[in-house]
Amino acid sequence: MRIGVDVGGTNTDAVAMSGNDVVGWAKATTTPEVTDGIVTAVRTLLGSHGQSPEAIGAVMIGTTHFTNALVEGRRLVPTAVVRLGLPATKGLPPFIDWPDRLRAVLGDHVYLCHGGHEFDGRLISPIDHEELRAAARDIASKGLRSVAVASVFSPVDASLEHETQEVLRDEVPGLDISLSSEIGRLGLLERENAAIVNACLRPLAERTVAGLIAALVELGLDCPLHVSQNDGTLMSADFARRYPVATFASGPTNSMRGAAFLSGVRDGVVIDVGGTTSDIGVLVNGFPREASTAVSVAGVRTNFRMPDVLSLGLGGGSLVRSDCGQSDRGQSDRVTVGPDSVGYELAEKALVFGGEELTATDVATAAGMADIGDRAATANLDPALVRDAVESIQVMLAETVEQMKTSANPVPVVVVGGGGVLVRDGLAGASETIRPEYFSVASAIGAAIAQVGAETERVYSMAEMTRDEAMERARSVTAQRAVDAGADPATVEITDVDEIPLTYLPSNAIRIRVKAIGDLASADGTPHTGTDI
Structure with a gap:
């Protein structure tokens, strides 16, 4: 038996699986401290389905925790960057293309040193050990512990990065060092950026993984912990500590893998509708299509592997407003849906749950697309408003599906996620609209089968x-x-x-x-x- 967990912005889902069979599932509200929501969801799962902790052989967790930290610019640590390339590369120093708010958080601690290779493996210049030792001493004097090391064309020859790591740690034991050759692809700035992002998240990764392990202990689970990567596969807890950037976009990836498993569709489009956003991606042979270009995360260009996903500010908690004048893309002139959302407060603020905010969940319930909460609370809604809001949602999704397709031909569209009820059958551009069993916890299932x-x-x-x-x-x-x-x-x-x-x-x-x-x-x-x- 194994448990898959998905920590979303609104809900934390947990699924128990035995082989290819779903034994049970549970949902809990995501908490500011992610481990609390995980403990609640897994405890509910084990209790409601009578599962013994001793029967669980592994736990797989997918989380947006590290992505959110970068987007919010919080829980990051000041990071030093050592680039090997002098006398080349001075014209474009590290952080050159970073948003000012993130540069301020990380501190702009840059050390340009000699080293690097040409494209054919020839040295640009040999590294200078004393130069590196001086950089290490300055790093220590500033109280910095996280360091990113990037060498020109290190995917051709990574030896200088490893040598630099040894010199820095010899001078200042205990430095936490991320090497660009282990994280990114060809392209100095993007690869260097990926290493910097990884380095500034490493202390958070240590605390988060320790918290996840403590959560398993609290639940009485004596089994290995694995964390979802952004290509639909898993990594060990120790690997996650060292490479937190590998978790970026793992939520949408797990959803697509879960959608493929539940529907049997190997090639098609997946719409994952959550409480705040909808992620639209493409399945190729059962796995998410990878982005072919550099991907920007929180305004930082990187080139590590990422799924090709488009996100919309549309989810179950999206706010619906009427008579808003000129509409945004594809929406009716009468109403707008999103991008702002009540998020994890959906169960308190939506009309169907006794709240006072009109959300996408309310209009879907009023339109008979869903049976959620108290439908009577939507009885006084203007039928024209409900109709226009529902139509706006379908147009927004259909347009995004068209953007993701590589041909004009209709393709299967698999709808998953807790907000999947917002999508009507017969979506434009779809050869068929599939909403499989267990669609609301597809992401947790994707983690469990990885x-x-x-x-x-x-x-x-x-x-x-x-x-x-x-x-x-x-x-x-x-x-x-x-x-x-x-x-x-x-x-x-x-x-x-x-x-x-x-x-x-x-x-x-x-x-x-x-x-x-x-x-x-x-x-x-x-x-x-x-x-x-």
Whole structure:
């Protein structure tokens, strides 16, 4: 038996699964301290379905905690950035493209040092140990503990980043260091940004993971804890401590994986409607389509893997207003729906729950699309307002689905999430609109069925090795990274390989991206096999 948990902005969902069967589920209101909501949801789940804590072999948690911290600019720590590249790269220093509010929080502690490589592996300049030691002493004098290290073309050769890490820690033991070569892809600024984001979240990750483990102890669960990554796979608690950025967008990813499992749709569009937002993504062979370009998170451009998702300020708690004049995209001139929302206070402020705010949940209930709360509380709503609000919701969603499709042909649309009742059957652009059983807890199910995965991207010079040797090295490094993330070594498989010849480089280099997935071993040593969907 395993438990999947999804911590959303409004609700925390918990699902118990045995093999491919859903044994039970429960919801609780998300709390400011995320562990409290998790404890409530899991305790309710275990109590209502008579599950013994001893029967639980693993707990998988997906959370937006780290994404929210960056978006809000809270719970981040001042971070030093050591870039290896002098005499190059001075024109575009670290933090050059960051929002001012985040630069102020992190402190603009920048150290440009010698080092880095050319695209073909040649040194730009050797690193200067005394220069690095001086930087480490200055970092310590400022009381900083988190450091991001980025070297020019480190995906080609990461040795200088590792050497720098050793020098810094030798001078100042205990520094918490994130290496860009372990986090981002090609592209110095985006990769460096990803490392900085990871570094400033590391202390929060330590506290959060410790809190999650304490929550399991409080619940009497003696089993491994795994955290959802943003590619639909899992990582161990220790791996999550080191790489909190890997959790970004894991909520929508889990929803899409859960949608694929529940509906059997491997290629289509998923609409995940929550209490505050709707996330629309695309399934390709049962997994979320990855974004092909740099992704901006809280105004920071990064290039680590992220699902290709569009978010709308539309959810069950979205406020509905009438006679608002000129409308936003796709909405009726008579009403607007969102983007502001009552969020986790839906159960207190919506009309159907005795509140005084008109929300999307209220109009869906009034229109007969849902049976939530006290429907009589919506009896006095203007039928024209209800009709226009419902139509506005459908237009907003249909337009976003069209943006995500790669052709004009209708595609299957799977609707999940607690606010899924807002979507009518027959959505424009959909060949069919599917709302599967357990759709309201699809994200928690996506976490529960996940396997462990890892990805690497490197550039290899054919002047130093053959193509086969480069491919074997890339596969080996990725497989080991999957094991480090918590996969059973005996089950690790290479699932995706992209090879791009860089013909414009004189060294006849190739860029190789490899993805590996393996089964999660249960507490008794037998693999938990991922679901074949």
